[in-house]
Amino acid sequence: MRGGFPDIGALAPLGDGLSAALVGPDAAVEFFCPLRFDAPALVFPVLDRRRGGRLRFGAVAPSGAALPVTRRWYQPGSAVMVLEWGGASTVLARMRMAMTWPPPQHGQEILWVLESVNGSVDVEAVLEPRPGFGTTAFDLTVSDGLATLASEAEPVQFAVSGLQLEDRDGGSAGGQAVLHAGERWAGRLMIGAGAGPCTAEPEEVAAALEAIDEAWRQWSQNLVYEGPAREAVLRSAITLKQLIYAPSGAVTAAATTSLPEQIGGERNWDYRYTWLRDASFTLNALYQLQCYPEANAYARWLCTATAGAGLPLRVLYRVDGATEIPESSLTEVTGYRGSTPVRVGNDAEAQLQLDSYGELVDCLSICEVFGDDVMRTEWPHFRQLVDFAAEHWQEPDSGIWEVRNHPRHFVHSKALAWTALDRGCQLVETYGLDGDLPRWREAADKCRQEIFDSGVTDGHFTRAYDDPSMDASLLMLPIIGFINGDHPIMTKTIETVRAQLTPQPTVHPGLLYRYRLDGPDSVEDGLVGTEGAFTIASFWLIEALALAGNTREANELFETLVALAGDLGSFAEEIDPTTGTQLGNTPQAFTHIGLINAGMRLAGTSAKGQAPASPAPAPAPRTG
Template structure:
């Protein structure tokens, strides 16, 4: 804990396909949005220790001070977490914790089962809700051993066994008692109106936890992966599954908002939505792992959401596929370790990002590689996307990193515009689809030639036509099939990326900045401050090295990089290269997708960049 805040890398996700609870190293729930990832938070102490509320069931000192957890881990193949309190050789208490999965029909549940192992230990239960990010009045009552929060939305109930909950003040409930060896207590937080009042009978809660654990193990045992760092890849797949909003199939970028990329800085974004820039890498990972229902549902969501909102494509969408995500700041919330503003919504929604068109056409190609025509049935919509790319590929855009100064001719964006045109031509030729092949081929050739004419300096690709600095997104060019991985321009690009973007000092030789904010030639991004190294860039580097033929170094970097996730195997967006601590929103789907795809590449089973089969 630093300044009373948990490290970002110590936040453990518990998800159920609707949203996720982030649990800190002391067993407190640090962030939780009920029923939807993008809903207003019920508790959010990770963003404000005073105003963010509290939800905890766990061991304390007799004085009531929190007793640190000595060990935490996930059950193998599961999203059920185990926590222990005790010393080096003696365990005082052990707790299992999870969100009920699949979620109950009435809404959501967080479950706790706490067992005394040796001696005795004081235990507290506390609910101090702050609904609506603290903007909604709290109407909390305690009766019959449970606390109930009245709400215009779904009611919230909290029940525990083994101790009595009492009114602590007008807006919180709690209790404290002594747990002895052999005792088993339990807790349940219920969101929504169930068939009856919320109860916490130990046998009932334990059975629900066992059923959740079994459901996760049944799901994960069907994952298809035999390659390096298998445990890390499987854990990443479980994390990715927890970030899928089950009612629609959308993959949420992260479970949190406004965890900073620089402590005390302004680079704090709301990531509780779905970005198109992640689409093809996500779909490839799901299909390769044989998560066919999830891949099919996500592909359907991509079709429905993007067709429903029309053109031009939005950069991001809500998990239900709707748009209109205005960005605002929560002025009263002090932020993680003083990092403000705390944002809700995301103003990048309406930017022009040409890479989105290539991502979606690549998704259609990926579906075809895996024999799923779910997206081809929507070809009229995808033809419009290719036409749009043909009409607009030559325009500047805001790029994959959503710069907030001015649009530019980013090389990665141009390469993805080419991808849209290239895949469109391939699909028309392979399946006899309707399309303007002559115009698309001409546009693709012109776009590709312009990239080599204006986006190459000193024998390597550059960030943008007017910016000769390097950008980590250039490492994706061989992954998407724009250029062979061992082409001299690409191998020199890898060298230049590493030379310019490797931090100094760094805890790991594979860490990379996404671009330099302090370089003499960099045009920046319109924001103040700096940021950490971008973790997915390290996994792109691993893929790029493998495609260049340098598999030995790629494997070495992969094995050591996954260890930076720690015992819980969870990655945020970034890593402080000097300390190894994590930065940014967490868990970050894009990072875990990068890890999975890098593992697949090293296992030589990745189909990313392949062309669809003809019929």
């Protein structure tokens, strides 16, 4: 805990297919949005220690100060977490904690079961709600030990056994008592109208946790992966499952908002939405793991959301497919370790990003590779996407990183525009679909030629046509099938990316910035400050190395990189290259997807890049 704030990498997700609770190293819930990932938070102390409220059930020191947990882990193949308190050689108390999964009909539940293992331990229970990020009026009452929250949002009930909840000043309920040897207490937080009176009878809650654990183990037993770092890949799959909004099938980028990419900086974004830039990598990971229901649901959501909102495509969507996501700042919230602004919403929603078109058309190709035509019935929509790419591929855009200064001709964006055109041609040729094949093929060839004419300098790809610096997204070019991984231009690109984007100093040689924000090769992206190493870039590097034939180094990097997730196996967006601590929103779906796809690549089972087949030879740059 730094300045009272937990490390970002110490936030443990508990999810149920609606939203997730992030649990800190002292067992307190640090961030929780009820019923939807993008709903206003009920408690958010990770963003404000004074105004963010509290939700905790766990051991305390006799003084009442929360005791740090001495050990935490997830049950194998499960999202049920176990926490222990104790000394050097003795476990005093043990707790199991989870969100009810699948969620109950009335809404949501968080469950706790706490038992004494050796001796007695002081225990506290506290609910200090701050609904609506602290802006919503509420009424909290305590009757017969049950705390009930009424506000404009769904009702909340909190019950514990073994101690008596009482009204406290400042809109909170809590209590403290001693858990004696052999005793077991329970807690339950219930959210939603129509729920019966909330009870926390230990045997009932313990049985519910057993059922949740069994449901998760049954789900994870169907995952298919035999390759390096198997436990890390399967844990990433469970994390990814927790980030899927089950009612729609949308995959949320992360469970939090405004956890900073630089402590004290302004690079704090709301990631509780779905980005199209993640689409084909997400779908590929789901299919590879044989998560067919999740893959089909996500594919259907992609079709419904993007067709419903029309063209041009939005960069991101709400979990229900809505597109109105205005960005604002919570000016009264102090931010994680003073990092402001704290944002809700995301203005990147309206940018032009050409890579989105390639991502989405590639999703249809991935479905076909796996023999699933769930998206082909939406071909009229996909044809419009290919037509759009044919009409607009020559335009500058904001790029995969959503720069906020001015559009440019980013090489990665052009390559993904080519992907949309190339996949569209292949789908027409393979399945007899209607499409403007001559026009699309001509545009694809011109786009590819232009990339080699204007996006290659000194024998390697560059960030943009007018920018010779490097960008980690260039590592994706062989992964999407734009160029063979062992082509000299690509191997030189890998070499140059590593030379320019490896932090100095760094705790790990595989860490990479997504682009440089300082030094002689720095770029301007319209924002102030710097950021950490972008974790998924390391997993792209692993795939690029494998495709270049450097499988030994790729395997070595993979083994050491997955260890940076720590005991809980959870990754945020970035890593501080000098300390190894995590930065940015968490858990980050994109990072875990990158880990899964890198593992599949090393296991030799990845289908990403197999549609199309091996690309044509790189064209020679034009002269004269």
